Amino acid sequence: MPAVEVKNLSKSFGEVKAVNNISFDVEEGSIFGLLGPNGAGKTTTLRMIYGVLRPDSGSVRVLGIDVWEEPRKAKSLMGVMPEDTGIYPRLTAEENLIYFGKVRGMDEHKLRRRVSELLKILGLEEKRFTIADKLSKGQKQKVAFARAILDEPPILILDEPTLGVDVMSAREIRNMIVDYARAGRTVILSTHNMWEAEKLCTHVGIISEGKMRYVGKREDLEKLYEEKEFEEIFLRMVRGEVIEKVV
Numbered sequence: 001m002p003a004v005e006v007k008n009l010s011k012s013f014g015e016v017k018a019v020n021n022i023s024f025d026v027e028e029g030s031i032f033g034l035l036g037p038n039g040a041g042k043t044t045t046l047r048m049i050y051g052v053l054r055p056d057s058g059s060v061r062v063l064g065i066d067v068w069e070e071p072r073k074a075k076s077l078m079g080v081m082p083e084d085t086g087i088y089p090r091l092t093a094e095e096n097l098i099y100f101g102k103v104r105g106m107d108e109h110k111l112r113r114r115v116s117e118l119l120k121i122l123g124l125e126e127k128r129f130t131i132a133d134k135l136s137k138g139q140k141q142k143v144a145f146a147r148a149i150l151d152e153p154p155i156l157i158l159d160e161p162t163l164g165v166d167v168m169s170a171r172e173i174r175n176m177i178v179d180y181a182r183a184g185r186t187v188i189l190s191t192h193n194m195w196e197a198e199k200l201c202t203h204v205g206i207i208s209e210g211k212m213r214y215v216g217k218r219e220d221l222e223k224l225y226e227e228k229e230f231e232e233i234f235l236r237m238v239r240g241e242v243i244e245k246v247v
């Protein structure tokens, strides 16, 4: 059974077909990168996966649980970092994490230890008592990342996890994502960053204009086109030049 199964997912906003009949499976232990230009449908797809946006049609299962039939159970299996971080601006960095951990039902002692550990790893110790509103964009991203992995859920969904984060912190986040997947957990992330997709992801889904242009192992994509430059493959796919060879 795949860790995440997305079947025939569609969503329109008025005339705009933001997501148009997308299907893909994500295997346990993989890092699946949803890659596409602005407005491609990445965030819309992720929001339907983590259960905050109801699809017009199609279904999503996480570890066999249908997200829209059993939303509570499904959501308990997912750690989410949304596009807008979703952290509370009037709580401190630490309070955001403690509050969330309590909502997730974590044991108090374990929660406090985990929060201290994550604040340290992510270089946020000095900002522990700073309200989130006063944090930089990158620091907010890091709090949101910490929140997503706080109780180590089996599925992690990250919308542009390194956007606005400095080079060192981005590397730290990427290393943590790799470790997360190595422990047998599953990560789905969206990114604009070609380098990130190439280095970090085991699998990629290339999306443009709401349609999935390619789904598969990253290295198979490179082999398929016998191209050296990942960026070139991506641009050609998005332009629709080579789509007929793929899906």
Ligand SMILES: Nc1ncnc2c1ncn2[C@@H]1O[C@H](COP(=O)(O)OP(=O)(O)OP(=O)(O)O)[C@@H](O)[C@H]1O
Pocket (backbone or CB within 6 Å): 013, 016, 017, 018, 036, 037, 038, 039, 040, 041, 042, 043, 044, 045, 192
């Ligand atoms: N709530 C909404 N209301 C109306 N249109 C929306 C809404 N959310 C998304 N859209 C439209 O759906 C399309 C897909 O948007 P989406 O945010 O999923 O793209 P994206 O790939 O995440 O883009 P970006 O990389 O710029 O974040 C776009 O045309 C966008 O304008």
